[in-house]
Amino acid sequence: MASSLAPLVLIILRRQESYGYQIIQELREKSGGQMAVAEGTLYPVLKKMEAKKWVEGVWKKADSGRERRYYKLTSNGTQELEQQYSQLNFVSQLIHKLWNLPLSTSSNL
Amino acid sequence: MASSLAPLVLIILRRQESYGYQIIQELREKSGGQMAVAEGTLYPVLKKMEAKKWVEGVWKKADSGRERRYYKLTSNGTQELEQQYSQLNFVSQLIHKLWNLPLSTSSNL
DNA sequence: TGCTATACTTAGAACTTCTAAGTATGTTTG
DNA sequence: CAAACATACTTAGAAGTTCTAAGTATAGCA
Numbered sequence: 441m442a443s444s445l446a447p448l449v450l451i452i453l454r455r456q457e458s459y460g461y462q463i464i465q466e467l468r469e470k471s472g473g474q475m476a477v478a479e480g481t482l483y484p485v486l487k488k489m490e491a492k493k494w495v496e497g498v499w500k501k502a503d504s505g506r507e508r509r510y511y512k513l514t515s516n517g518t519q520e521l522e523q524q525y526s527q528l529n530f531v532s533q534l535i536h537k538l539w540n541l542p543l544s545t546s547s548n549l
Numbered sequence: 550m551a552s553s554l555a556p557l558v559l560i561i562l563r564r565q566e567s568y569g570y571q572i573i574q575e576l577r578e579k580s581g582g583q584m585a586v587a588e589g590t591l592y593p594v595l596k597k598m599e600a601k602k603w604v605e606g607v608w609k610k611a612d613s614g615r616e617r618r619y620y621k622l623t624s625n626g627t628q629e630l631e632q633q634y635s636q637l638n639f640v641s642q643l644i645h646k647l648w649n650l651p652l653s654t655s656s657n658l
Numbered sequence: 659t660g661c662t663a664t665a666c667t668t669a670g671a672a673c674t675t676c677t678a679a680g681t682a683t684g685t686t687t688g
Numbered sequence: 689c690a691a692a693c694a695t696a697c698t699t700a701g702a703a704g705t706t707c708t709a710a711g712t713a714t715a716g717c718a
Contacts, residue, residue, distance in 0.1 A: 456653035544565040
C-alpha cells in the first residue's frame with residue numbers, strides 16, 4: 441500500500457527527470473525494499489499526472505537503444521507538489537500531535 | 550481527502566474511548582478545521598474496524614439521554630495501531646529524505 | 659537459442675472515500 | 689408549544705485509487 445503515490449513520484453521528478461521503470465527502482469532502493477510499487481500501479485498514475493499537466497512526457501531512445509518515456513515536472517506540477525507536500529506534513533504533524541496527547545488514566549464516563 | 554482515516558481514528562481511541570460524532574469533532578478541532586471527515590465516511594470505517602476486532606463498540610446512554618455507540622481499542626487494535634503508526638512514520642521520513650536529496654543542476658541525459 | 663532484465667500497456671477486481679440522502683432525539687428560541 | 693438547530697447514527701451509490709495479473713517487446717548474456 442503506497443498511500444498516495446503521486447506526491448512521491450512528484451518529489452522524485454522534482455530532483456531530475458526520470459521514467460517509469462527507474463522511478464520504481466528508486467522507490468524500492470530509497471525505501472530499503474519496503475516500498476514495492478507494481479508497474480501496473482505506477483504507469484497509470486504517470487499517465488494521469490500527464491493528463492493533469494503536472495508532468496510532461498517525451499519518448500527518447502536511451503544509450504541502450506531502448507525507448508523510454510521520460511517525464512519532467514511542469515510548473516503546474518511544481519505548484520501541485522508544494523501543496524501536496526505541505527498537506528502531507530500537516531497530516532503528519534497532526535498525527536504526532538494526537539499521538540502525544542496525554543493518555544487518560546481513568547474512566548471518562 | 551483524509552488519506553487513510555483508520556490510523557487517525559485508532560490514535561484518538563488510544564487516548565480514550567469515544568464515539569463517532571465526537572471523533573469527527575475532535576479531528577476537526579485538532580486540525581484547526583482542515584480535516585473535515587463526513588459522517589458517511591467515518592461510520593462505515595468504525596464498523597469495519599469493529600469487524601476486524603481492532604475496536605469494541607457498546608451502546609450507552611449518555612447524560613443527555615442520547616444513545617451513543619462508544620468504541621475502545623482492543624489489544625488487537627493496539628498492535629495494529631503501532632504497526633500503522635510506524636508505517637506512517639516510515640513513509641513520512643522517506644518523503645523527507647527524497648525531498649532533501651540535492652537537486653540536479655544540469656542535464657543528466 | 660533461451661533466459662533474464664528492462665520497459666511499457668491494459669483490463670478488471672478490490673478497497674477507500676465522498677456525496678447525498680434519510681431517521682431520530684434532545685436543546686434552544688421565538 | 690412549535691420551529692429550528694445540534695446531536696447521533698445509517699445507508700446506497702458514485703468516484704477515485706491501488707492491486708492483480710495478465711500481455712507485448714527489446715536488449716544482453718550464457
